[in-house]
Amino acid sequence: MTAARGYRVIQSTTAHRVAAVVGLVLLGSLASLPSWGDAGTMRLLIEFFTLLALAQMWNLLAGYAGLVSIGQQAFIGLGAYGLYLFADLLDLHPLAAVVMTAAGVGLIALATSFFVFRLEGGYFAVGTWVIAEVFRLIVAGNRSLGAGTGVSLRSLAQFGAQGRIALTYWLALAVGFGAVFVGALIMRSRLGLSLRGIRDSEVAAGSLGVDVFRAKVAVYLIAAVGCAIAGSVTYMNLLRIQPNAAFGVEWTARIIFIVVIGGLGSIEGPIIGTLVFLGLRELLADYGSAYLVVLGSVAILTVLFAPRGLWGLLTARWPISLFGVRHRLVARTMTGVEEPIPPVSTESTR
Numbered sequence: 198m199t200a201a202r203g204y205r206v207i208q209s210t211t212a213h214r215v216a217a218v219v220g221l222v223l224l225g226s227l228a229s230l231p232s233w234g235d236a237g238t239m240r241l242l243i244e245f246f247t248l249l250a251l252a253q254m255w256n257l258l259a260g261y262a263g264l265v266s267i268g269q270q271a272f273i274g275l276g277a278y279g280l281y282l283f284a285d286l287l288d289l290h291p292l293a294a295v296v297m298t299a300a301g302v303g304l305i306a307l308a309t310s311f312f313v314f315r316l317e318g319g320y321f322a323v324g325t326w327v328i329a330e331v332f333r334l335i336v337a338g339n340r341s342l343g344a345g346t347g348v349s350l351r352s353l354a355q356f357g358a359q360g361r362i363a364l365t366y367w368l369a370l371a372v373g374f375g376a377v378f379v380g381a382l383i384m385r386s387r388l389g390l391s392l393r394g395i396r397d398s399e400v401a402a403g404s405l406g407v408d409v410f411r412a413k414v415a416v417y418l419i420a421a422v423g424c425a426i427a428g429s430v431t432y433m434n435l436l437r438i439q440p441n442a443a444f445g446v447e448w449t450a451r452i453i454f455i456v457v458i459g460g461l462g463s464i465e466g467p468i469i470g471t472l473v474f475l476g477l478r479e480l481l482a483d484y485g486s487a488y489l490v491v492l493g494s495v496a497i498l499t500v501l502f503a504p505r506g507l508w509g510l511l512t513a514r515w516p517i518s519l520f521g522v523r524h525r526l527v528a529r530t531m532t533g534v535e536e537p538i539p540p541v542s543t544e545s546t547r
Contacts, residue, residue: 215520231363239366243434244473245375247427251448252367252455252467253376254310254423260462261384263396264414265450268325271309271332272421274443275302276428278336281438283340284352286341286393291353291364296427299422306421310414326446333444350432365433372430380464381520383419392416454492458499464520469507 206309227270230239251269258264278504279298289297309328316324337345383389391412394402403409432438451474459470481488504508511517 203316210518212517212519220374224370224411228367228372231366235402235461236359236362239362240434241479243366243430245471247371247431247434248451248455248474249467249471250376250427251424251452252471253380253425253464254420255381255449255452256461256463256467257383257392257416257419257454258420260456261396262392262413262464264290264413264417266321266325267322267421267446267453268327268329269424270323270446270448271329272302272306272424272446273428273431273448274332274336274440275305276425277432277438277443278342279425280432281342281348290351291433292368293370294352295426298429299426303418305420306418307414310417314410314413320455328460329444329446332535333440334445337440342466343438346442347437347442350438352438353433353436361433365430368433370431372427374430376427377464377468379419379423383416383518384464384520388412388415439497446453454496456506457496460508463506463508463512466506466508473507511542530545 203347230242251273255266255269258266258269276298279301280291280294283294284291284298287294311384313321313328314325336342342348348442353364356364391402391407391409394405395406395409395412399409428443432443455474456467457470458473459468460466469501474497477492478488481491499506507512
C-alpha cells in the first residue's frame with residue numbers, strides 16, 4: 198500500500214446497498230400477497246415472520262450483548278394475553294391493542310430488569326426462566342383470563358376470515374422486516390458498539406466509558422417489547438391462548454435452535470435459521486417424533502462443525518455483510534485514492 202495520509206471507518210458496502218434494494222422490492226412484493234395468495238401460504242409466512250422477529254430479538258440479547266436468556270417466553274405470553282385484555286375485554290381495535298400491549302410489556306420488563314440484572318451468567322439465564330414461570334402461574338390462576346384452560350380471541354371476528362388473515366399477515370410482515378431493520382440499526386449505532394464491548398468484557402467496556410447497566414437494560418427492553426409484539430401477532434393467527442402454551446419454554450428452545458443454526462451474533466443468521474427450521478418442519482411433518490430427532494441432530498452437528506452457524510461458514514469464505522454492521526478500515530493515499538485494509542469483523546466468533 199502506498200503512503201497513507203488518513204484513515205476512516207466505513208460500514209456500507211456494495212453488498213449492503215444491493216441487499217437494501219432487494220429487501221425493498223421483496224417487501225413490496227410480499228405486501229401484495231393477500232390480493233393473490235392463498236390463506237395457507239399467508240399462515241406459513243405469518244409464522245415465518247414472527248419466528249424471525251423472535252430470533253432477532255433473542256440474538257440481540259445473546260449474540261450481541263452476551264445475555265443468554267431462556268425466559269423470552271414470558272414476553273410472548275404477556276403479548277398474547279395483552280392482546281386479549283385490550284382487544285376483547287377493553288374493546289380496543291386490535292392494532293391499538295398491540296400498541297398498548299407493547300407499552301405495557303415495556304413497563305413490566307423495566308420492572309423485572311432490576312431483578313434479573315442482579316444475576317450474571319447461568320444465574321441470569323435461570324432467573325429469566327423463573328420470571329417466565331411466575332407470569333405463567335399468575336395468569337393460570339386468574340379466572341378473568343380463563344385460568345388454566347385459556348381463552349379465545351373473539352374481537353377479530355369483526356373482520357371476517359379473509360380480513361383477519363390479511364390483517365394478521367400485514368402485521369407479521371411489518372414485525373418481521375421491522376425486527377431485521379431495528380437489529381441492523383442498533384448494530385450500526387453507538388448502542389451496538391456498547392453491546393459488543395459488554396459481550397467481550399464488561400470491565401473493559403466500563404473502563405472505556407460505556408454505561409454498562411443502561412446498555413443492558415436498553416437491549417433487554419427492546420427484546421422484551423419485540424417479543425411481546427410478535428407474541429400478539431402470533432396469537433392473532435392462532436386465536437386460542439392457553440397459558441402453558443403461551444408461556445412454554447418451547448418458544449425459547451425454537452428461537453435458540455434458529456439462531457444457533459443460522460449464526461449467533463449476525464443479522465443474517467436468524468433469517469437463514471428460520472428458513473432451515475420451517476423447511477425441516479415442513480419436510481418432516483409426516484414422520485412424527487423423528488422430526489425432533491433430526492432437529493436435535495442438526496443442532497449438534499452445527500455446534501460441532503460450524504460453531505458460527507451457516508452464515509459463519511459462508512462469511513469465512515466470502516467476508517460479506519448484507520446489513521452493513523461490520524466495520525471496515527479504509528486508508529486514503531496521498532493521491533486521494535481510498536484503499537481498503539482487510540476488514541475487522543465485529544460479528545460474534547462464538
